[in-house]
Amino acid sequence: MGKENSRRSFLKTGLASTGLALLASSKANAFSLKNPGRDARDARYIGQKGKHFVMVLDLRKCIGCQACTSVCKVENQVPSGQYRTFVTETEVGVFPQVRKAFLPQLCNHCENPACVPVCPTGATFKREDGIVVVDNTVCWGCGYCISACPYDKRYFNKKTKTADKCNFCAQRVDKGLMPACVETCIGGARVFGDINDKHSEVARLLANFPTTVLKKAQGTRPQVFYINLDNRVTELFDTTQDLDDMVKAEQGFEREWMKVREEAINNG
Amino acid sequence: MDNNRRKFLLGSAAVIGAASVAGYKDTLRAVSTLSDKGEKAEDSIYFNSPEAEYSCLDDNFKPNERYKVCATACIGCTTQCGVRVKIDRKTDKVVRVLGNPYNLLSTDPWIPYNTPIKESYTLLSRKGKFETYRSNVCARGNSVFSKIYDEFRVLKPLKRVGKRGENKWKEIDIEQLIDEIVEGGDLFGEGEVKGLKDVRDTKTPINPDEPVFGPKSNGLCLIGTTHEGRFKTVIHRFLKSFGTSNFMGHTSICGLSMRAGEAAFLGNFKKYPHLKPDFENTRYLLSIGTPPGQAGNPFKRQGKLLCRARTEGDLEYAIVSPMLGNSDTIAAGSRSSWIPIIPGTDLAFVMGMLQVIIKEKLYNAKYLAMPSSQAMKAMGDVSFTNATHLVIQEGEKTGKILKDKDGPVVLDAADNTIKPAAAVTQAVLEYEGEVTLDGLTYRVRTAFSELKNNANELSLEEYSLECGVNAATIIEVARKFTSFGRKASVDCHGGTMHTTGFYTSYAVMMLGAMIGNLNYKGGMSPGGGAYKDFVGKRYNLFAYKGKSKIHATRIDKTRMAYEKTNAFKQKKAAGENPYPARDTWYPFTNALESEVITNSAKGYPYKLDVLLSFNSNFMYGTCGGQNNIEELIKDPKKAVPLFIAVDPFINETSKYADYIIPDSVLYETWGVLHAWAGYQTKLNTVRFPVIKPRQATFANGEPIEMLSFMIALGKKLNLPGFGKKAIKGNDGSWYPLDKAEDIYLRVFENIAMDSTPVPDATDEDITLSGIEQWVPALKRICGANWRKTAYVMARGGRFQDVEKSYQGEFLSRKYKKPIQIYNEKVATTRNALTGEHHSGTVRFYPQRTVKGTPFSKLFPREKFPLTAFAFKSNVLATPDTAASLLKEIKYTTYIDMNPATAKQFGLRHGDYVQLSSGNGHTEGYLRLRNGVHPNTVGVEQGDGRRGEGAVDVEINGQVKRGLIARKTGVFYNKIGLMDPDRELALTTDFVCGSNARQAIPVSIKKISPPDRKA
Amino acid sequence: MDSMQTLISSITIAKPWGIDIPNYFWFTGSSAAAFIISSFAHVFGWKKYKPIAGISLLMAFVLLVAAPLNLIDDLRQPGRILNFFLYGWENFPTSPMKWGVLLLLAYPILIFFEAQALYRPYFVRKAKKSGFLGKIFYTVMTFGRTDLSPEALARDHRLGFVLGAIGIPLALAVHGYTGYILGAVHANVMWHTPLMPIIFLASAMVSGTGLLILLIPFFQRFLSDRHKVDTDMVATLATLLAWFIVADLVMRFLWLTFSLTFADGEKYALYSYFRLHFMDTLLIDYLLCLFIPLIIGFTRLKHIPVVVYFGGLVTAVGVWIFRWNTVIGGQTIPRTTPGFLRYLPPVTGQDSIVSMLANWGVLIALICLVLLIFPWDEEMIDCYKGAEHGQQ
């Protein structure tokens, strides 16, 4: 194909897409206060009526096995080097008074999310059932929500080039199933459910045990609750350095890693 | 402004402007065309997450036609959990892995076996009983499928073109490959190679001087891995039929110390049973060198039960280990504790505990005083020991247990007279003196007194000094352990893989005997067993026409005593001291893969002709393999004239092979599995290909893999048990063995038909479990029973219901033989190098060579100030390196050290360091952590690879570059030691011969990091 | 090293904003400063600044035309720019980005009209003198008002005044909003202070003045018919710069003392940050880039142009570094993961060193064009004439 051709097709697609975009926007209520999907009351955007989904992390039941991390990446096709959830593992104290500490982390689906109100396109929002989601067809990739999240729980999805994060596996929850990490949690630390249902396990745990949330002072009112969370585990900036980053950089493999992992994912 | 300046400005504006716009090219293009960047996601809200495999809204179950979900097994590690695999019907690719709710290795409690498949899904929905039946898969299990699609996977048979180990190959036809290895000849231009046809000589002795060594056909040896479900069906059949007794799994580099120590304790060296705590109900767990949740078998189940027991139950536990494993969490509060210990010294710790228990009489005296099963029954107990049995101290029979014609005799506690054990309910526990039996007087000691004697050999302070655990802690743990009645338990495993591991494991189990916890709910369990599979109602799959029985000495000198050889007999006859033998012998060890190459190299007992490796990676997994065996395996003349590897990957071992035969991976394979201990009900997990194997096929369309290769080879060599009339039905009819399904569907049928046969699978069961494609084969092979067999396949096996676990306070399935406080077999076996008898019961030994030279003498502290140990990764496992997705979860491994020790050595977090033992060295980045014992270095196992995609491979002239991501991390086993007291051998446990990977004395120094960019 | 917590396993999260963003902040800030300086003459009628008011206004304009390119380039989906205008209006009150972009659009238009008013008489004259194309162009630029009567000139003047007066808050808002964007992020200990817009403004005045100190003498010497630098003006700007530095330092003092001492628990992360970056921040950002120009502006050194140019340069660079330290540094502070991040901008591609250089290229090209189009040198010479007249 000649240069000429590609240029012309470039122009054509350009014109076409401009036209389409204008068309689409004029059709799907231009100047939406929210976004078209929400205006259309699409079930994926509205969530499940009358429910309010939360997660309880019973740390007594966590063995830091990273099964959750692993399944989340597979279930959600999270690009290589990116994570919707991870379990930080540290050792607290000085020998011999040392304890292991695990902190499974994911989006807190905050009742008062810091990420949502700053979004200039309305791409991210909280569904009526409490799940905070991102519409990857609207997001223009400004990164404001990522900066705003006090929990570092958002990232730019390398593939879609839009903000991404845990969405409580809405694709499963909307079909009546459990989020993948909850299904696979070995210790049973991850408990998920509708807090409006008084018989749910989450309701039972919240009623019977004192729980904490991460960074309460941020005022975000997280909907991921921890049982037996030790204070020290939430202050991680003073731990020893994460050598993985250094090793990756020093061994100059970062690129190769991307390649291999992306292949694996594509193949998988 | 003058014109020049104008021109200048205009020119600048044009040039710079154009350049800048070019710099913004992509962005501007996107803006100007309003086009998206990146890839469009599948869904605006759900991103690229695949659709759910079914939906269950408002009690409405609806399967998703895009996928099939099949029950199979994960072999991401030796736990072998039953899982379900979600497969895209269109692409036949694995999308995700889920737990199998019928299988106790993934679920607890598991759903009743007769639950329809449909209900097994709805139960796991939000509306079902999710919290009860949550079924899971670990980090590996979730990601490991990516190795199926790895670019380094071998898909066609390979023949080496360079020298051994050069990693240069060409692809060849499987038929040609089989011809070459059968016929032999000058296969590599390096001289004649003996083919399998000539090796298979079942008549001529391999060594005319030693008839016990057996025929020449023993020149073939197979080294496998764990029992992953294919060994007993076809492989075993081939080897037996071929006429070799040389086959071994990886136990000697895995957990043989534990297996042998527990076999001694349980008095069964035939079956090698082992015990596991009843995690669910135990009140106190003392785990020595196998932190549950960190690794261990069954990894997942243990982790889950631990979490539940410490949260909802009332478990307290202490982990004895040089490293703080993932058993602990600060969130568990005081339920969990860590007893840091110097590697290789647990024996001192446990002997100290035994001393305290005996001294303070914390043991269950009534229990130990029961001398027989009759006594046990009379006392309403469920296990008994030989603590009261009398050990002869003098004369011919020294070390033997005093018996009359019916069995052991004991001193009745009621009247202090000698009686048959069967006739006594309570016998004297402690006695040392003379007794008379059948008119003869013997100096005897009870087994218990023997134990007490040994336990008191060192003072508590001395024990404490050895292991670095203070005496007060030892006393405290001893008291605590004995304060829960029968509901306390012990465990040990990988931490005992050192030179005194056998007695360490034996001693750990001995603690259990002190409280009598065997077969008790909350105590120790031998596992739930399995339904009859290979030898069952419909078929005996071990039987075939022309089956030969080979009596031979194995290449590893196991299952045989030196005293049976002519060399011994001749020396003895000549009045010479028959000791030392040329090398060690292991009469009660089953197999020692770690001795094969070295023995063949030294030609003792003989030299091998052909090595067949099957999914084995002894060069990476054997401590000392890489540094000490490499030279032996590299040169075809030294140890292995012909080396054929069956493996889906070119690993550190198959790299040295002459031929590589591709194998199926994971869900592409057949298998029948049992579980290791740690469960109470019958279980058979079955596996059948749920996706099409990717590798090349035979002419008949069967994929090239271990089973089809064995069958083809068996037919080529005309071995009995292959081809027509190879499988025997119990009704007397014979069936052919041409394909794997011929045998496996019959095993499945046996399982289905055992005891009360399972119900018939419904059509719905069949579609919902994605086994439609097997229906024709099922009908053909299983006839009227096909729906029953399908029932088993649909559920991924057969599983007894959870209610069958216990009978009151006891386990339903009990271990029946007496516990050996004193093991006669061990006591009457001699160390072939020294001629000394092994101790019949547990006793303290420091780390030592087989001959008894202490490590402290060989490796002085001044030169080797640190003790190295290895620990399993909670995420990685060695067979999963090719699973790229797993690297996302754990990228690399480190050399772990306590910050205080690092300070002493002037080392810092992130330094690149080298560890050196007497025989090898390894390198890695230093990671400081408080969770390791000072003066030790710990290394997480599983990284620092030199195979499976870590190094360059040339195939058909094309080079595939190795990946840094696979090479990164620490290759611990390069520091493995040679035993200086033996001819060409690695350090081992001095009794059972297990490969010693723990407690290696090393020095450390800072070096500059490798420049991998160059 | 006896750290109470040793890390075994974690991940490091990439942050969204790269090198484009500090650059963007620097551009808008410098634009605001240039506008304010031009307003000294246009709005407040300070005669001293009259000769440079026009050129400053033009610089304010080009800086602000170039600046948004940074933003667009930082977007991962720049092709969805329409979405910004179409959706998400319910977040208008809470998303500084939402109203910031509106300001970004309004502000350059305003400057343009102000400049047009200022230069209209010159366009009229030019149109008369030029050839065919020039005539059309300049006539267009007059917006069809060719009247050069004193009333008309007075109207221009008034219009300039009004637009300038509106422009001042707008300029402050345009740059202030960037501070707002950061300040509103309560997740970021370094950014989260209500002072952030003012800190940004103060440092913007510093960088903008620094930039003018470099550009104006250059234009005067090499591009105008005057051919010589107004050294008095340079000295004036040096002193102005010094005062802005004082304001900047006061703001930073308030900020740091508060956030390091009185903030809640999160301040410990900030401690760690400054412990890590103490030397580079103190030496470069404060000592070299602020204190030295401060001394120059308040001493006789201001009369040595070369020294002042140096001062201008380091402040301009220094404020860029400050923007970098704030935007990038702020993002390196971990929130729920251990350890500080490292960010190295990619060399090419989106949000890279090349794209930042491209932005500077666009700026330079725009400067060239504006210098070509607007009769700034004539206006400047006129001013000097007037001023010199006035003085005598």
Ligand SMILES: Nc1nc2c(c(=O)[nH]1)N[C@H]1C(S)=C(S)[C@@H](COP(=O)(O)OP(=O)(O)OC[C@H]3O[C@@H](n4cnc5c(=O)[nH]c(N)nc54)[C@H](O)[C@@H]3O)O[C@H]1N2
């Ligand atoms: N330092 C140190 N050494 C150790 C240990 C340790 O903890 N520390 N652990 C020891 C223990 S417990 C064990 S069990 C051994 C393990 O040692 P081995 O059993 O010898 O080897 P593995 O590495 O488990 O895997 C064997 C090979 O199987 C192949 N393979 C992988 N996946 C598949 C598959 O799906 N299908 C087929 N057909 N083949 C596959 C790969 O080539 C792999 O290299 O290592 C021992 N060595």
Ligand SMILES: Nc1nc2c(c(=O)[nH]1)N[C@H]1C(S)=C(S)[C@@H](COP(=O)(O)OP(=O)(O)OC[C@H]3O[C@@H](n4cnc5c(=O)[nH]c(N)nc54)[C@H](O)[C@@H]3O)O[C@H]1N2
């Ligand atoms: N996650 C995970 N699970 C696995 C596997 C895996 O690779 N990963 N592999 C499976 C296999 S093949 C096996 S055999 C099992 C093995 O499971 P384990 O036996 O639990 O694992 P190892 O790491 O071999 O055991 C060594 C443990 O003992 C400690 N240790 C080392 N030296 C000593 C010592 O001298 N004394 C004491 N007291 N402790 C010591 C180490 O810190 C380490 O935690 O795990 C199985 N499960």
Ligand code: SF4
């Ligand atoms: S955790 Fe972060 S991303 Fe999730 S809802 Fe809260 S603020 Fe938003």
Ligand code: SF4
């Ligand atoms: S990155 Fe996307 S979702 Fe986040 S604030 Fe910007 S437009 Fe909204």
Ligand code: SF4
């Ligand atoms: S709920 Fe789903 S998306 Fe969120 S962390 Fe768990 S697996 Fe990942």
Ligand code: SF4
């Ligand atoms: S899967 Fe469960 S137990 Fe494992 S790390 Fe995640 S939260 Fe913890």
Ligand code: SF4
């Ligand atoms: S423990 Fe994990 S890796 Fe091992 S078999 Fe089970 S699921 Fe697979």
Ligand SMILES: [Mo]
């Ligand atoms: Mo193992």
